[in-house]
């Protein structure tokens with residue numbers, strides 16, 4: 001069982017993603033438990049303030065240290081986290097290997113930034129890992145957190161029906177996935193490669209491997225490992 005708590009500024013953004021399809025199934029099977037916590041409930045004063053101007057001036061607000069610290073400490077009191085992850089464009093870029101590692105943990109806290117980010121002192125004091133989902137800037141960390149939970153959730157052992165399915169994903173062996181086809185075998189004159197209809201398992205596997213290799217060499221040579229021919 002993997003428990004993921006998400007500390008969010010706009011919790012509404014996370015209402016949809018976890019109640020469908022594979023992640024819902026993971027929750028039903030008690031393999032994944034996602035909880036969204038509204039940072040505003042830890043806000044200061046009548047208006048539940050959570051952000052303020054940046055010292056030194058400049059446009060954009062910064063999430064204040066105190067509401068974040070109060071929230072993190074309250075959640076920590078319920079049990080220690082394996083990692084406290086801040087979603088930020090200046091973090092380590094998410095890849096399959098990182099998703100694999102995180103899917104084996106049992107308790108994670110994800111912190112979603114907003115505006116200009118969170119007070120640096122929270123990063124120093126609590127955050128153990130910083131993750132970006134790509135080189136572009138989102139308006140907040142919530143959608144990045146949803147992407148991270150999806151990538152991790154489907155890798156938890158037992159979540160996917162076909163146990164081997166996650167193993168044949170693109171990136172799982174530093175290779176992109178081969179092309180796939182389903183019925184009909186002839187669609188608008190476009191035919192499925194004969195080999196896939198042959199029933200010859202070893203040949204099909206070799207064909208898929210070659211297709212993966214070719215596709216990776218042309219599209220993403222940067223992810224190929226040395227022994228695979230580059």
Ligand code: ADE
Nearest residue numbers: 087088089132133138144
């Ligand atoms: N917050 C804003 N942009 C982000 C990104 N690219 N990855 C993770 N968190 C973010």
